[in-house]
Amino acid sequence: MSPLEAVSRQEGAEDPVVRLSGVSKRYGGAYALNSVDFEVFPGEIHAILGENGAGKSTLVKIISGATPHDQGTLWLNGEERVFSAPAQAADAGVEMVYQESSLVESMTVAQNLFLGREKVFNRLSGLNILARELLESHNFHIRPEHAVSSLGAAQKQMVEIARAVHRKAKLVILDEPTSAVTPEERLQLFMSMQRLKRDGVGVIFISHNIEEALTEADRITVLRDGELQGTLLKEDFRRDKVISMMVGRDVEYARRPAGREADPDPVLEVEDVTLIPLVRNMSFSAHAGEIVGIAGLVGAGRSEVAMIIAGITKRRRLRGGKVRFRGREVRYRTPRQARRDGIVYITEDRKVSGFFSHLTIFENIYLGHLCGSKWLPPFYSPRERRSIGQRFVDRFSVRSLQPQLANLVEISGGNQQKVVLAKGLTRKPVVAIIDEPTRGVDVGSIEEIHEMIRDLADDGVAVVVISSYLPEIRALSDRILVARQGHVVAEFDPLEADEERLMFAAVH
Amino acid sequence: MGAVATAPRTEFSLRQRLAHVEQGLFVFGMTIALCVVGALTTDGFLSLNNLSSILQLSVTFGILGIAAAIVILGKGLDLSLAAVAIVTAQVTLELMRRDLSEGRAILLVVLFALVIGLVNGFVVAFVEVPALFTTLATGQLVLGGVLVLFLEENIYSLPEGSAIAVLTDGSILGVPRAVLVGALVFLLGWLFISYTSVGRLIRAMGDNFDTARAMGAPVRPLQVLTYVVAALLAAFAGYVMISTENSVETTGTAFDPLLFTAVTVAVIGGVSLSGGKGTLLGVLAGTLFVGVLNNLLVLHSFSTATQDIVRGALLLAAIALDAWLHPRDEETAKTDEL
Known part of the structure; x- marks a missing residue:
């Protein structure tokens, strides 16, 4: 496996808040998590890195009680536990801060902070004063009387962090906290993470973003395909090392060359498409007979554009740009219209x-x-x-x-x-947009699906493959595009692109 | 597939096993059990006369049940069906009393039912108001509006020699005509659901609306269609009703039991409120079950209040069973099916 072994931290007498030993979780026949060891100490920021489907979410779901593990042991505060409901984990001091906020949108910040912990008779003004104290002690500039629906993504996460502190959490899990926030908000979030650390709270922080993990975390654990790749100490933090742990794979998919030349004129042209909130000036084109692979991280806006092309997303979200099909500008209102024209979108x-x-x-x-x-x-x-x-x-x-x-x-x-x-x-389509064609698919089927996609292109279909799985992108594509933060940032020849270069383009 | 260290769960819970039983068969069994109870506790339950009257009286709400099932299969719900059925009957008779020819009266009223169906469908599919509220509102609106603006009598009787009477008049080869009419509607409904692409897509839409939409099914028109078909069937049920009973009241007493039966018959028959599941055979079983039950309640001369309690409890039990067998919470559904 990996040259790196899991390194245990010398922390003296202190016991970890949470410790997992040989924990596995299977969905159907496949392991989402295979015999993983993991621990977080009080006052530690522990980043979990990995590509999509690496098992990051499964790991924190087990810790936060959203799903029970099948094998292995989980200790929380030194006690062996198996959680069957998130409430049990919350009682034990584990608080999860999700990407999609779990706050009640129609209530105020203060009401949310104390939700479920109110006194029988509670006065709104008293609540607001308590909330202000709590928020100010974290340097969060949020007005307690404002409705949660008026807050941005980062502010919502801050409210959730404040709530976790109020509930005396011992472990706070942040799921991709920075994926939808502005740079200033990002700084504020990191400050609050550091504050949690000073208070002796264990912090788990899931990320796609290697840079963030390198600067903010005390340790980094890398997962790949449900397997532990190793845990790095601060002094071993190196970007290239982390990237190779994340992407390095034993499997290399066979690359079948195209059976025909791509048509010179594009069938599908996407020009400067902008969608709120994720996509900014996305442009690309697809020609009959070729496979265009679009690589990138989750949240790069690839699926969103595909769904606009195929008429699935409401087109009023479109904030500019054009989609041309066979030279004619199209804006489909329903998927049916797109399907009639021969545009097929295969969902992720x-x-x-x-x-x-x-x-x-x-x-x-x-x-x-x-x-x-x-x-x-x-x-x-x-x-x-x-x-x-x-x-x-x-x-x-x-x-x-x-x-x-x-x-x-x-x-x-x-x-x-x-x-x-x-x-x-x-029925043979004109354009086929295939989103994550092999996510959650067994290894044997992956090759078969790749064959089918190549057959499709050889048959004269313009194929667009969206995938966050780099070996797949490299094996399939005739042209590789890399999307980051809502636009296409780079184009590679598949024979020149190695995974490190693609990953670098997707991250920076 | 990698080595599997723990044995996969092979034991199935009671719920998982029950969820795979054809509910129609189960309800047929319960109906027979109920018949046995009836034969043991009452005189005359098993008489040919009584059995035949059970069947004849079941036709009205059987048709309503089919209408409700078509909507529910597409993950909708129509609570206005009973109102449409009643109002259809009342208005047709009122129009005839005002010297309109029977054919014109029927034509007008069927057009009216069509409009109700279109309104229901439009509001649910395009305005995206939950079906429960939409159809509850339109049902009340129709029932109240017609009563206030239009009706002038407390009870309407079918005039002599009316064409509507022919629907259920007499019998053919010993089978009451009402039963034949019911069987015909059942057959047509079954063909619609099983052998037209639209019917199949309605079921698919009930199974997974997003999938149906994304693959290019015209989901919104399909939704509208279910409500239109249901409203037309309800109107037909209204005619069958006055034909068998020869009269219709304009007070609430005619309405309540029908409102109850339309949805109950479908749900008892295994048409899940979570959409996409169930068969018309189940609806048939549900119809017979409710028919026999109604009959027994009358034979035992329970008060109407007691009858209401029994029916209400039954509906609650059926819906609870449905919710238990087909949980709507995604996460539970997933862990159960793995």
């Missing part, structure tokens, strides 16, 4: 919007086929369902004992993903 979140979980494999594929036609045919033919279903189950190698009867909830993630692809691709 198949559970939410990829398939029908209580319908069979054949039915999922056939319904997708029906919706791809210009006009819905009046009758639904079980015979056609079987023939089309079988054809695409074979072509996309969906493995299931009974594709006629098996519901989508009953098959593995890899097979679900193949069904989602089949469902969108029964």
Whole structure:
């Protein structure tokens, strides 16, 4: 595995706030977390780094009680625990600060701070005074009487931090705290983290951003594919080391060269598209017969642009820019319009919007086929369902004992993903935008899905692959674009781009 | 797949096993059990006359149940169905009393039902008001508005020789015509849900609205369609009702039991309020169950208040069972299905 071994900190007599030993979590057949050791001491800021799907969220979910672990041991304050509900972890002093705030938007800051801890008779003014003291003691410039809905992302997180302190938290977990904040707010957040540290609170801080972790953390733990890559002490912090721990992989996917030349004229052109709040002046184009890979971190605005192109997002969020399809400017109001023109978007979140979980494999594929036609045919033919279903189950190698009867909830993630692809691709599209094609998919299926995507391009489809998984981007793309903070910042030839260079472009 | 250290859970909870039982069959079983109870505790339950009247009286709310099921399958809800059924019957008779020909009266009223369906669908699908409130409001609006603006009698009877009477008049080959009409509607409903692409997409939309929309299904028109079809079926149920009962009252007593049955029949039959699950066979089973139950309550001459309590408890039990079997909370659903 990694050349680095987990290093234990010499902290004298002090016991860790939380310690995990050999903790594993499986979803279906795949390990989201495989035998991970991890600990946080009081007064320590511990950063967890890793790419998407590395297991960062699973790790903190286990600590914060959102999901129980399958194997291994978790000690909190020296006591062995298995949490089955977040409330249990909160009682034990673990407070989670989520990206999406858990505050009640319609209430004031003060009300939120003391929510659930009010006295039977409580006066608003008294509450406000207490809240002001609490906030000022942290140097948070937030008015307690303001409604939470009027606050920015960072201010909401500050309120949550203040609340955690008020509840005498021993461990505060911050999930990507800086992903949607301004530079000044970022500084304020870091100051409050340092203050928590001074108060002897353990802080876990999840991030994509290597720089932040390097400057702010006392230790960094790197996860990859659910495996612990090692824990670094402050004196070992080096950017290149961290990056190679994050991306270095044993697997290298076979690269199949394009079977044809890309058309000279683009089918799809995206020009200076701006969307609130994530996308600023995003531009790129796609040609028939090629695969354009868009790399980047989560939150770089890639999916958002794809969903605007495909008519899924409400177009009133568009704040400028143009999308041209075959030279004609388009602004689809519904996905149906885009689908009729031959633009297919394959979602990154198949559970939410990829398939029908209580319908069979054949039915999922056939319904997708029906919706791809210009006009819905009046009758639904079980015979056609079987023939089309079988054809695409074979072509996309969906493995299931009974594709006629098996519901989508009953098959593995890899097979679900193949069904989602089949469902969108029964009719040859003009443009296929495939978002995270192999997220949560088993290794065997990844290669198969890559083959299918290449077949699609060779068949003359303009394919756009959005992926945060660099080996995938490198194996698939004919052109690699890197997006950062809402626009495309770099373009690479796939033969020249190595993962370090791509990662560097995505981060800086 | 890597080595699996712990054995995967192979034991299924009672809930997981129950969730896989075809609810229609289960309810058929309960109906038979109820029949046994009826035969043991009352005289005359098993008489051909009584059984045939159970079937005939069940047709009205069976049709309403099918209407409710179509909407619920698409993850909607329509509480205005009973009001539409009642008002359809009342207004048609009032129009006929005002010397409009029967054909014109029916045409006008069916158009009215169509408009109600369109309004429901539009408000739910395009204005995005929750279906519960929308249809509760339109139902009350229709019921109250018609009563105040339009109706002049407390009770309307079907005139002699009316075409509506023919719907349920007599029997063919020994089967009451009302039952045949019910069977026909059931058959058409089943064909609609199972063998038209629109019907299939309605179910898919109920299963996962976002998926249906993203793959290019015309979700909003589909939503509107479910409410329109339901309103038209409800109007038809109204005609079946006056045809079997020969009259309709304009006071609340005619309305309450119908409001109860439309949704209950569907939910008892296994059409889950979480959308996308259930079959019309289940609705049929639910219809028979409620029909037999109503009959037993009458045979035992329970007071109307007691009947209400029994029905209310039944609805609550059915909805609670549904919520237990098909939890709407995503996280619970996921951990259960792994």
